[in-house]
Amino acid sequence: MFFDTECSAILLLEDGTYFEGISFGAVGTISGEVVFNTGMTGYQEVITDPSYYGQLITFTYPEIGNTGVNPEDNESLHPSVKGLITRQISNVSSNWRNKIDFDQWLKNENVVGIRGIDTRVLVRHLRESGTLNGIISSDSSLTITELFSDLKKSPNMSGLNLVDKVTTKDSFKVISSCPVAFDKRIKNIKTNPYKIIAIDFGIKKSILDRLVAHGCEVTVLPASASISDVLDLSPEGVFLSNGPGDPAAVDSGIKLAKELIKYEKLPVFGICLGHQILGLALGGKTFKLSYGHRGLNHPCGLNGKVEITSQNHGFALNSESLNSERIKITRFNLNDQTVAAISVIDKPFFGVQYHPEASPGPHDADHHFNHFVTLIEERRRFVD
Structure with missing residues (x-):
């Protein structure tokens, strides 16, 4: 004993x-x-x-x-x-x-x-x-x-792909949400919903709730989805979800993100692991944080503008690895100056390291979902 x-x-x-x-x-x-x-x-x-x-x-x-x-x-x-x-x-x-x-x-x-x-x-x-x-x-x-x-037999998180442990095996569609999603943060319910593909690296239910609450009809695909799997469904935008493990080990997700970037026609939004995968697909690198960011009150911002965020991650994008002529860092974590959000210059691709859906946490960052559907709305006007 x-x-x-x-x-x-x-x-x-x-x-x-x-x-x-x-x-x-x-x-x-x-x-x-x-x-x-x-x-x-x-x-x-x-x-x-x-x-x-x-x-x-x-x-x-x-x-x-x-x-x-x-x-x-x-x-x-x-x-x-x-x-x-x-x-x-x-x-x-x-x-x-x-x-x-x-x-x-x-x-x-x-x-x-x-x-x-x-x-x-x-x-x-x-x-x-x-x-x-x-x-x-x-x-x-x-x-x-x-x-x-x-x-001693327990594996180290670095180099570990855990996405296959949590991703859905079959695709499914989310066209309505629990009543909690339709709260005071929603401005209107779309009669002509935005058709979104969500790549499931370990997606949270509350993220699906927020996408639906912002007028999206979401089809969730497994992490192994190919570019043809995505395009065959004629989406208006692609969402890259949160998830566990080392982002650099999620080869299928990085490959898909690279192909979406080459395609250029669809808005792409990544949260947490999805944000990191987007950064890796753009040529950046990630590194393991000493003890990670996990909590509900992390300040993120730039140029005097701050939002308090919910976070859960053990890896981050290396700011020096991001091509400044192509990628704009739009927010830093103000506790340690790690990259908290990026966007691609003149392209509809962006990601945030934190969790704008909160659940739990503050609602300061919910506007990122609105930004995503605004990009889709702009594309609709261009296509029409």
Whole structure:
């Protein structure tokens, strides 16, 4: 037994650091990249966001589970994270929308958790040491040596293509959205919707909601879609979605983006991984951030204009690799000056590193969806 009788779970990091805590959710042993999210709300959206696939997520807010779980707030059908790390969870679910207890939901979905550790110490360690792989175990029969041996087998996120783990296997169409999407942010409902192709690298439901709310009829295609798959559907615009893993390893997505750029006729909009793939297709390079950007209050802007954004990424575009004669950096992350948004000069291609759909987070950046449909509207007038 690796811990005393008062503890029931352990978090072991690849540098040998370990934390003893209490098990919650499913009982088991799981390894992955340990990351942290600084948001105070939205734990359900975070846990079900496909961009977190293969990771162990640490919540810096000291308590989660307060509002239980409801199906409307899921970003995908099931949790995407491998494991959860938190200071404590609430034993009471206080929300009229709650359908199932948080801990029971995690058990049903086989998500392993550890609570009762000092997440402040853990996050400080990750900020100083950089992102580390880790293993959570609530199996008391395993020794530290055995866990460390298993942890060494966990792959590094750099060079890892995880898109195939989360992308849809079959295409599907989204022509209406849940009522939440039609909120006060929508200006009008289109009777002649914009026909959009969304390439699914791990797309969030709320992104589809926002596209529909801005008047789009969306056909979602797998990440392996070819240029002919796209053009055969006669779209008016192409959306490149968020997703997990190393963007430089998503060969099929980069190839498609390059062909869309050569085609030149369709507006292209990328978010997060899609933004990075667009940048790579334009000749840029990406690099792994020391500990990533994951939270709800990251300031991004340029020339005195700022918007507060929701973010979730571990890689970023290298600003020096972008051809300034062709590509304009339209926003920087004001915390560390990494590239936060780009556009192609005189072409209808643009991407943002953050999440304008929020969910969770502020709505400052929702205007990017409006910019996308404005480009499509301009193309309609030109074609007509």
